[in-house]
Amino acid sequence: MQKLDDELVSPNVFVDVVIFQLIDNELSVLLVKRARDPYEGKWALPGGHNPVGETASQAISRSLFEKAGIKTERLELIEQLYTFDNTDRDPRGPAVTLAYLGLSRNLVPKASKSTWNPQFFPVNDIPQLAFDHNLIIEHAKDRLASKILYSNITFALLPRLFTLSRLQEAYEAILGRKLDKRNFRKKYLSLDLIKPTNEYHMNGAHRPAKLYRFNKHGIEYLSRSFDEAL
Amino acid sequence: MQKLDDELVSPNVFVDVVIFQLIDNELSVLLVKRARDPYEGKWALPGGHNPVGETASQAISRSLFEKAGIKTERLELIEQLYTFDNTDRDPRGPAVTLAYLGLSRNLVPKASKSTWNPQFFPVNDIPQLAFDHNLIIEHAKDRLASKILYSNITFALLPRLFTLSRLQEAYEAILGRKLDKRNFRKKYLSLDLIKPTNEYHMNGAHRPAKLYRFNKHGIEYLSRSFDEAL
DNA sequence: TGCATTATTGTATACTCTACATTAACTGTA
């Protein structure tokens, strides 16, 4: 494919996705082992070049499927994170990288034709990555931690039915601190984001827990932000 | 300038800036009248192509100076707003547009060699613009309205010395609603973002108003967000 | 001196946040 007008020559455009998932109540991020230069052999975020003819969304879908066998329809939420300018991502020239944040529940990555070896890593235990990907993940963590305080965004990380304890553990994993059980429940229930079902979750030798579901499975913002202390 | 590798051909990259300024206590935005196709003759945000060899910041600086005679050093704050994918901005092909938000105090636009006729328009009275620029301005307004509630971002819009009434009017202009004077002052002063000076502002036949200044002239975020009702 | 105008200030009430401990329901085992 060829540019129609030689006057306009832009930096290359790349996309990268940070996909978070809760695995054993730990916030985890999807990484792939690069099978090509640059940074061959290093772990990195899934992503790649955004060629003419593809929108950024399309470029993400394609990269994600090629490198991790994941269809973007399986993500519960995807949104723009930040655009990184002037990265030295590619030795072939200046680049602009559009970073996205995706959240999912139950994905099991499995590269189709892949030598890319996709895997989830706990965000608190990530190796040194290719490019500036460690930095991008930090941005993504901050964004998520801030959004759970004023939205129902956890709907995208929890199973459709969940206990209040599980919800609280998700908050604790993302915020990185313990919360008070009674206050958390009182407050969260007052927000009208979730409602109880008639089902219970039994998980061992103890009282069963009522299961809840989110009212909406799309993002919803609160008018007042939501604190919660230890 | 030529790409080094024909394999990689990306969408074109453009930049646009939304520059807000308070003019007579009205939130206003800088527009230029396009002197070139596409959309020749239409009002638009200042911006343009981001060629290889320039970072986005550099492309913005250049465009802003060429089209409105403004040096970016004169902006009190500039930050990334959003990246628009798949715009039909340019008939020559697919594009990615990096939109930025800038805030300034006292800029008087004056295009150097310009047929671009830069001018500030009150945000509530903007003509139909080129591209998707009306939409971009809406995003920018929302961003600003949300940020004044949890940061000292108004430092970038007010003069170095200002009265509490002026500060309150800025809030009212940006939020689009009236605030209670006593509550606003009490709350704002409790945030420790500003401090009183020994100077007074006299503006007519009435009691003079004490002048305040911001503690920091860089952005600062509050831990708790800040409401204020009528 | 009085009038018009904007600046400045406080309080009572409702609401929200925070800290904190006991009882309920279940399973497995003695």
Add this chain to the structure above:
DNA sequence: TACAGTTAATGTAGAGTATACAATAATGCA
């Protein structure tokens, strides 16, 4: 079948913050 172990569920008092609301202060001008 009772007891031990485990997690689930729940309320209250005190502190802090939000809201509603009106009288006095300082100036310029007629």
